[in-house]
Amino acid sequence: MLPSQIKLAVDLLSNNDVVCIPTETVYGLAASLYSEKAIDKIYTLKGRPRSNPLIVHIGRKEDLFNLCTEVPAPLQQLIDRFWPGPLTILVEKSDKVPITVTAGESRVGIRMPNHPLTLQLLQALPFPLVAPSANPYNAISPTTAKHVQDYFGTQIPLILDGGPCKQGLESTVVGVENGQAVIYRQGMITVEQIEAMIGSVLVKGEVGEKQVAPGMTAKHYAPNTPTLLCEHPEIFAEDAENKAFLLFDKKYASLPSEHQYLLSESGDLEEAAQRLYQCLHEIDHKSYKQIICERFPDHGIGRAINDRLLRAGGGIVTQ
Ligand code: TXA
Numbered sequence: 668m669l670p671s672q673i674k675l676a677v678d679l680l681s682n683n684d685v686v687c688i689p690t691e692t693v694y695g696l697a698a699s700l701y702s703e704k705a706i707d708k709i710y711t712l713k714g715r716p717r718s719n720p721l722i723v724h725i726g727r728k729e730d731l732f733n734l735c736t737e738v739p740a741p742l743q744q745l746i747d748r749f750w751p752g753p754l755t756i757l758v759e760k761s762d763k764v765p766i767t768v769t770a771g772e773s774r775v776g777i778r779m780p781n782h783p784l785t786l787q788l789l790q791a792l793p794f795p796l797v798a799p800s801a802n803p804y805n806a807i808s809p810t811t812a813k814h815v816q817d818y819f820g821t822q823i824p825l826i827l828d829g830g831p832c833k834q835g836l837e838s839t840v841v842g843v844e845n846g847q848a849v850i851y852r853q854g855m856i857t858v859e860q861i862e863a864m865i866g867s868v869l870v871k872g873e874v875g876e877k878q879v880a881p882g883m884t885a886k887h888y889a890p891n892t893p894t895l896l897c898e899h900p901e902i903f904a905e906d907a908e909n910k911a912f913l914l915f916d917k918k919y920a921s922l923p924s925e926h927q928y929l930l931s932e933s934g935d936l937e938e939a940a941q942r943l944y945q946c947l948h949e950i951d952h953k954s955y956k957q958i959i960c961e962r963f964p965d966h967g968i969g970r971a972i973n974d975r976l977l978r979a980g981g982g983i984v985t986q
C-alpha cells in the first residue's frame with residue numbers, strides 16, 4: 668500500500684507537474700523525464716540556464732540500461748558498490764533520453780538515490796525522474812523540507828518531507844574520457860574511495876580551471892551574505908561582532924564565541940558535510956555583514972567541503 672503522499676506525488680508527476688523529493692544528499696525538484704512541460708517548470712522556477720543539464724534519477728539499477736548505450740567497466744564497478752547512493756555517472760545517452768535533459772550533450776548523468784521515500788516513489792512510477800537541487804539558481808542547496816518551503820512556498824504543489832538529508836552534500840559526478848576516469852564534481856563519495864576501487868582518477872572542474880561540466884560555475888552554492896574562504900579566520904577579528912565564523916572543530920579564543928559556528932566538535936568530516944548547508948542557511952538568516960569560512964582539511968570529504976565553500980565565496984581564496 669502506498670502512503671497517500673506518494674500517491675499524490677505519482678498523480679502530480681504523471682500530469683506534467685513537479686514535486687519536491689528528499690534524497691540522502693539534498694532535496695531535489697523532480698519532473699518526469701518525459702514531461703517537457705514539467706521540465707520547463709523546473710528551469711523557470713529555479714531561474715536556471717537551459718545550458719545546464721539535469722540528472723536522471725532511477726529506482727532500480729536495471730533501469731540504467733534503457734537510458735544509455737553502454738556502461739564503461741570502471742563505472743559499472745562504482746555503481747555495484749555505491750548505488751543506491753550519492754554517485755552520479757555520466758554515460759552516453761540512448762534515444763530514450765530527450766536531448767533537452769542533457770542540454771545538448773551526448774552524455775547523460777544518472778543516479779539511484781538512497782532515500783526510502785524517494786525509492787518508493789521511483790519504483791511506483793512508470794518513468795524516471797529528472798531532479799536538480801531544489802533551490803534557486805546559485806543559491807545554497809536545501810537539506811530540509813523547510814529550506815524548500817522558504818525558497819518556493821506554494822509555487823511547488825507538493826514537498827515530500829523525508830526529514831533532514833543524512834549526507835548533506837551533492838552527489839559525486841564521475842565519467843570516463845578515453846579510458847580515463849574523471850570526477851567532474853566532488854561530493855559525498857570521496858576521490859580516495861573511488862581511487863581505492865578503480866585506480867587513479869582525474870579531478871576536473873576545480874575552481875580556477877576552465878569550466879568542464881556545464882553548471883560547474885565558480886560562483887555557486889552561495890549565501891546572500893558575502894562569504895569568504897580563508898586559512899586563518901583569526902586575522903578577521905576586526906569588527907568581529909558583525910561577522911559569522913564557520914569553523915570545523917575548534918573555536919578561536921581571540922574571536923567572540925557566540926559568532927563562531929562549529930560544524931563538528933568531534934572533528935568528523937562526514938558530520939561537517941551533513942551540517943554544512945543547514946548551518947549556512949541559519950547564518951544567512953541572521954544579519955551578519957560577512958561569513959568567514961575556515962578551510963577544511965584537504966582530504967576525503969574535506970576536499971568537497973572546500974570546493975563548495977570556495978564557490979560560495981565566488982572562487983576567491985584568501986590567506
Ligand atoms: O546529489 C545530487 O546530485 C542532487 C540530488 C537532488 O540528486 N542533484 C543535483 O543536481 O545536485 P544539480 O542539477 O543541482 O547539479 C547537477 C550537476 C550539473 O550542474 C552538472 O555539473 C552535472 O551535474 N551534470 C549533470 N548532467 C550532466 C551532463 N549530461 N554532462 C555534464 N555534467 C552534467
Ligand code: MG
Nearest residue numbers: 799800801808
Ligand atoms: Mg544544484
